[in-house]
Amino acid sequence: MRGHHVAVRTPDLQTALDFYVGTLDFRVVATWDYADEQLAYVAPATDDHFFIEILGGGAPAPADVRPYTDLGASLKYAGYHHFCLTVDSVDATVGKLRARGVSIVTEPFVLEVISRRLAFFCDPFGNLIELAEVLD
Template sequence: MPDSNLRQDSAATPIASLKGHHIAIRVPDYEAAKSWYVEKLGFRVIQEWPFGDLHLAYVAPPHDDSFYFEIIGDGEVNDAPIYHDINSSMYKAGHHHLCMTVNDVDEAIAYLDSKGVTIIGVPFNLEAIHRRLAFFTDPWGNLFELAQVID
């Protein structure tokens, strides 16, 4: 089995320079979603544009200019699954969650809870990866993880 920790030379393949840029989140109400990410998570609106009958925006975390959420809203949309605990969410195929790091998971979850954000379960340690983890959702069922490095 090849060592997955080895970095490829940037000239080795056309995709060796690949980096994350954004994740797209489909919601039924563009303005409500934009407001939620700004008011609840403190995100900044970077850019907005129309696409047919849809409205789109890049929003970014307060201190990260390298990764965006792309909100795709309005138009016709199907309902997403809504999870009430992390264990039941693990058996649905496809995109599961997006993880973001924070300095202190417990403080971050307490803050989000005070803002009325839906918290999924309680923070827990996962020793196998040296992380303290917690999960929350936006009002449209998109699942997010917060991670803190622990010793």
């Protein structure tokens, strides 16, 4: 087995696409309708093996996700927590995200046990996203 995608439920596909494509520089791989929802696969510009499936629209609209204002508070909830994107530099990526108006939930830090520099931020709907830089 290997991973293929993670699905993110949102009330509005276009707002999600504006963020993932416009802010994170992802690309749209496919779009389709399912009942009264609009869906899309998006992928990082340099990755043909990992996708985010965005499920937008539909009635009733999805309930709000838990607001993540810090990583510690987020750990008290069961279920889906976050997905991770590997980057060359967490610090440079955080700087670009800040310049694009993205709020950083957890400032960059090193987790030595897995040799990674990490940071966390949210999409416009509160879905938590991790950045990971592999350290030497």
